[in-house]
Amino acid sequence: xxxxxxxxxxxxxxxxxxxxxxxxxxxxxxxxxxxxxxxxxxxxxxxxxxxxxxxxxxxxxxxxxxxxxxxxxxxxxxxxxxxxxxxxxxxxxxxxxxxxxxxxxxxxxxxxxxxxxxxxxxxxxxxxxxxxxxxxxxxxxxxxxxxxxxxxx
Numbered sequence: 001x002x003x004x005x006x007x008x009x010x011x012x013x014x015x016x017x018x019x020x021x022x023x024x025x026x027x028x029x030x031x032x033x034x035x036x037x038x039x040x041x042x043x044x045x046x047x048x049x050x051x052x053x054x055x056x057x058x059x060x061x062x063x064x065x066x067x068x069x070x071x072x073x074x075x076x077x078x079x080x081x082x083x084x085x086x087x088x089x090x091x092x093x094x095x096x097x098x099x100x101x102x103x104x105x106x107x108x109x110x111x112x113x114x115x116x117x118x119x120x121x122x123x124x125x126x127x128x129x130x131x132x133x134x135x136x137x138x139x140x141x142x143x144x145x146x147x148x149x150x151x152x153x
Contacts, residue, residue, distance in 0.1 A: 010025055076118055
């Protein structure tokens, strides 16, 4: 992950990033890449070069505080699509490298973790937790969806 720098007052305008002279902004840079700028602190998905992690972070950050069963089904669909992308990447590797290379093992691990997360979320769809007086069903579903993440690396 790159280091994020904060500039309190811009010396000049950067119209491509919507930054005017005197504005406060953040910037970060990956090795051998152009400098990125934003008026707000960058999201986790902007601070990684991994397409898989960027998409996973977008999914995780998009989990609302309260979740309806339809939103839970949508979350499951997004995770299944990400798992299918990983499976497709693994299938495109030469057969000899699928089991022996570090990238093949990483893809296999990611696929397994995503399957566990999807299974845990599907369990929530079919057996939702009971809400108490202080909690709503949507809050419980959202909390359980965040807790079901098996820590995909």
